[in-house]
Amino acid sequence: MFQNQIEYIPEGIFANLRFLTTLNLNNNRLAKLPKDICNLRSIEILSLDNNQLRFLPIEICALGRLKVLKISKNRLERLPLEFGFLSQLEELHVPLNKLRELPESIGKCYKLKVLDVAANDLRIFPTETEELPLVELHCEENPLLSHLPVHSIQEEEILSLKELTARYIMTQLKDRFSPLRAQLRHYPELKQMLAQSSTCAVCSEPFLNTWLECVHFIKPRKLKLKNSSVGHSQEIPIRALLCSYKCFNQKNHEYYGVAFP
Structure with missing residues (x-):
């Protein structure tokens, strides 16, 4: 159906095309x-x-x-x-x-x-x-983030009661003998909410919805690409999530906060 002047496809057209590949x-x-x-x-x-x-x-x-x-x-x-x-x-x-x-x-x-x-x-x-x-x-011709490090220290933030509770529960769930494991079955909404959690790139601890979006840069060779338009010297920015400024302020990690000009 290529190269026509089709402007829309009505609902129902695909209803019985279950074997179309x-x-x-x-x-x-x-x-x-x-x-x-x-x-x-x-x-x-x-x-x-x-x-x-x-x-x-x-x-x-x-x-x-x-x-x-x-x-x-x-x-x-x-x-x-x-x-x-x-x-x-x-x-x-x-x-x-x-x-x-x-x-x-x-x-x-x-x-x-x-x-x-x-x-x-x-x-x-x-x-x-x-x-x-x-x-x-x-990924050529994209305004990808550049690697221009600037020293930065951030003060520790105050987490909400919801976030603190969620982090405590998720930490307890790591213990297979924790009574919270059995109790969680009775709270499907809570279980679904915790399923949306993320893991900190620095400390590897889970967190819910308070994070610091960072970036780290990798060379194309790390992806083991066989064909790419990315130059060998170019760095690819990859998103990383951190659970707190405490982790961000630690030394000897390669995660950077994102600064806008």
């Missing part, structure tokens, strides 16, 4: 996709290059067999937060868009080998980028 909608005028795109249960290759998409519906993250997703030359400003549910994804091509960041959940795409995000507005890569099995990375 490849769909090419390149070079049309699509501004959005229907929510029932999740019915394409067998889709492995989806190509949407050169359209007018500003966002993707969350339902696209239900395509559990999707291996290749191409959305270059659109108007995307973001990807769904649930992007990590695309567990079979091997290639993601989103150059020439307006992406300001990649969702943190992309670190759950454990089979992702090709990532092309050239010519966007990215400043930093998600936390678990180093864990991806990437063999090809393209």
Whole structure:
């Protein structure tokens, strides 16, 4: 269906296409996709290059067999937060868009080998980028953060009672004999909230929703790429989350606070 003048796809079109494996909608005028795109249960290759998409519906993250997703030359400003549910994804091509960041959940795409995000507005890569099995990375023409260290000391902040309690509970849950483990089963909402926690890059302790966003820089060779547009001397900025200024102020770590000019 490529190279037409398709402006929209009505709901219901994908309802019975459960065995379709490849769909090419390149070079049309699509501004959005229907929510029932999740019915394409067998889709492995989806190509949407050169359209007018500003966002993707969350339902696209239900395509559990999707291996290749191409959305270059659109108007995307973001990807769904649930992007990590695309567990079979091997290639993601989103150059020439307006992406300001990649969702943190992309670190759950454990089979992702090709990532092309050239010519966007990215400043930093998600936390678990180093864990991806990437063999090809393209990120040229992005305003990536530069490595220009400036000495900084931050005063310790006062955590909220909610944050202190959550940290205490998560620390106790590390003990398999803790009575809190059994009690937590009776509080599904609390269990779901704690599941959204993060881990400090310095002390490795869990925290809930009070953090300091930092960055560390890695050389392309650390990712063991076979094909990349990234120069050997260029540094790739990777997001890191710290649980407190106490950890930030410690010496001998390579995490930097982000300063804006």
